[in-house]
Amino acid sequence: MPLSEKILIVDDERFIRMALGEALRSWGYETFEAENVAEAKKAFDDLEPAIALLDIDLPDGSGLDVLSDIKEKRPNTIAVMITANVDVPNVITALRSGAHDFIGKPVKMEELRVTLRNALETKELRREVKQARIERSRGFSFSEIIGESAALKKSIDLAQRVAVSDIPTILLHGETGTGKDLFAKAIHYASERANAPYLAINCAALPATLIESELFGYEKGAFTDAKQRKEGLFEQAQGGTIFLDEIGEMELALQAKLLRVLEEGVFRRVGGLRDIPLHATIVAASNKDLKKASEEGGFRLDLYFRLSVIQIDIPPLRERGDDVLLLAQHYIERANQKRRGVKLRGLSPEVARMFRGYRWAGNVRELRNVIERASILEDGEMVTTAHLPADLTVGGLKTTDGNSVAFALPPDGIPLETVEVELAKQAMVRTGGNLTKAAKLLDISRDQLRYKLKKSGDYESTAAEESA
């Protein structure tokens, strides 16, 4: 029992207050007294006790008034009613207003002691459950999804609306690393199902028979290894969410079984004869275009239609404009927590430009990895091109005729001259300021390169050490 919890004793009879106070103090509580409604309300405001013992018949009103006042101000307060005339309407009113328990007069001390101990335990448990819930959902809410672009906002907006609806199936579609997992969890934790289980299964990672028994469960003896009956995810997730990741990889035979579950709202354990109703929301995810896959025969068209009633398309990172910079900054700050020495401040302008134009085939995951790597290798305060993977600086993109290029045209275009100057400068940096070598890299003459650099006003600084 937590010691020295504050208890407010509200009773008009001095003798009762004294007797209760003495007992309570001997059990380790800190006690305070009030003898009428007015005093009780004031004492409650001043002292904020964890527990209130409330007599109902008070000289200036009813203990039930004190109760509703208390519950309104601090709902977690434990209120125990103590009264000589336990009549039913009072009991109902008190319990409705949130009283924890009723104790008749004369008070049996042992009863009071147990009541208080249970009440405090319940309170502590509630607090723990609440805390656990907060911890579990931390990192899974929509507010953790970074991005301001219209494209992303559109997906978030739809997902938020779907989360609070009772739509039974949702399809998330997006390239690898776009945040399908993140969205699925955010939807679950924003829904009424947040306190029920969120269970995920990857349809690409396991053989079909295993996925089937994982999802549907099985009866004892359904197959050789079925020594015990086993509940599947459909059963375990009752009231919650099942995340079917990479649904596009599910075998056709199993797709048919899944379709039946979605259409009829019931399922059977493998080897079972009884239909069990499904009360879980199915969130399926795919990086494939399922419509195309079903036209080509790799996915059931009817299942696609069933799943895609609500389809949320998560845009690739390259279509999210400056979100790439926001995300980069987010991962920089995260990397800083682990980084020794100087903290990273941000991206060099050159890197920022590259990031905006890069293809990001691995989307946010790729970006995260790039920043993590740079934060380890980089000595300075900025992420520079020096520690970016070659993929990003060269050959990250294919030109229209299939060759590798370092640049992609940014969404809102870029002056060609800026590109030239940028590459000229990079060539100078890479060759340590050697004009001849730099010109060679660019397949132009020294004079041409010198001219370009001069025009940009950067010749003195970048070519200062040139000796050739």
Ligand SMILES: Nc1ncnc2c1ncn2[C@@H]1O[C@H](COP(=O)(O)OP(=O)(O)OP(=O)(O)O)[C@@H](O)[C@H]1O
């Ligand atoms: N908008 C975002 N804001 C913050 N973090 C993000 C965002 N999008 C993705 N992430 C992070 O990027 C990583 C990849 O995201 P996630 O695993 O959800 O992608 P996915 O679409 O499920 O990929 P895959 O198809 O490969 O399974 C995760 O660490 C995720 O937290």
Ligand SMILES: [Mg+2]
């Ligand atoms: Mg995923």
